[in-house]
Amino acid sequence: MSEQAATVTSKPNGPYELVARRTYPEYRRTTRCRVVNVAGVAVGTGCPVIIAGPCAVESRDQTLAIARAVKAAGADLLRGGAFKPRTSPYEFQGMGDEGLEILAEARARSGLPVVTEVLDPRDVERVGQVADCLQVGARSMQNFPLLREVGRFGLPVLLKRHWAATLTEWLCAAEYIAVEGNLDILLCERGIRTFTQGDYNRNTLDLNVIPAARRRTILPIIADPSHATGDAAMVPDVARASIGCGVDGLIIEVIADDSQRCRTLCDGPQGILPAELEAIADDARGWCRRPQAKLAPR
Numbered sequence: 001m002s003e004q005a006a007t008v009t010s011k012p013n014g015p016y017e018l019v020a021r022r023t024y025p026e027y028r029r030t031t032r033c034r035v036v037n038v039a040g041v042a043v044g045t046g047c048p049v050i051i052a053g054p055c056a057v058e059s060r061d062q063t064l065a066i067a068r069a070v071k072a073a074g075a076d077l078l079r080g081g082a083f084k085p086r087t088s089p090y091e092f093q094g095m096g097d098e099g100l101e102i103l104a105e106a107r108a109r110s111g112l113p114v115v116t117e118v119l120d121p122r123d124v125e126r127v128g129q130v131a132d133c134l135q136v137g138a139r140s141m142q143n144f145p146l147l148r149e150v151g152r153f154g155l156p157v158l159l160k161r162h163w164a165a166t167l168t169e170w171l172c173a174a175e176y177i178a179v180e181g182n183l184d185i186l187l188c189e190r191g192i193r194t195f196t197q198g199d200y201n202r203n204t205l206d207l208n209v210i211p212a213a214r215r216r217t218i219l220p221i222i223a224d225p226s227h228a229t230g231d232a233a234m235v236p237d238v239a240r241a242s243i244g245c246g247v248d249g250l251i252i253e254v255i256a257d258d259s260q261r262c263r264t265l266c267d268g269p270q271g272i273l274p275a276e277l278e279a280i281a282d283d284a285r286g287w288c289r290r291p292q293a294k295l296a297p298r
């Protein structure tokens, strides 16, 4: 056994002990999770939160219109990327700093706290000036310097699972954030790669991982039916299935209206309409096990 493996196995609660349920006697025989306060929105209370917005900030008008629409539809938090992790370097990479300014305005006008992605450890500070929750995307799940940096920064982190990561790898990625002193982590399942990719969906939402993660960790679990399916027509059913499996929230991409689907630079086919979001949000609230707790803003 290598020296490193010996060190890991000597940890009493395994390689991700800070996020492991078995580390905490008060959580051990429960399915409760740690409540994470995202600018006053409590995640993990038993009442699913709705995170919604565009895939990417593409213009001021688009972002403000969608922010207004998702707020009216019942969203708790606004999503939208200013820095986009695109598979090809020739695709739209996001509006960068200008996008951050638009997000700040959308936040002020809608009153919704903002979840936005940070790609580069050197950008954590400037993205963190605007974000209420930093998103680490699927492609960055094992960018260890980035994980440590967002851990040190201290804002809540939404950590997406890579499409080929095991549950253990995902929880070890969360541990990198936790060892820097930040346990305000939301785990996000966004679909894994399977043999059906490109046949009828983009990815396959791993519903099984929701109860499995619940048993292993105290962190809240979010599902992303948008990237999991890649198809707006499938999003409502897959969102409801995730709620049925007990997620603590949904993150969903929205477009303003059908005329925008073809014009959207990033992920247009999977964006649902505000009215569809409203129906999902209403259903999700019906699953609240307890009334949603209100926390003081951070």
Ligand code: PEP
Pocket: 055, 081, 085, 136, 137, 138, 139, 160, 190, 227
């Ligand atoms: C996104 O949320 O827009 C995104 C790029 O997601 P993922 O990292 O899951 O692909």
Ligand code: MN
Pocket: 055, 056, 227, 253, 266, 267
């Ligand atoms: Mn997207």
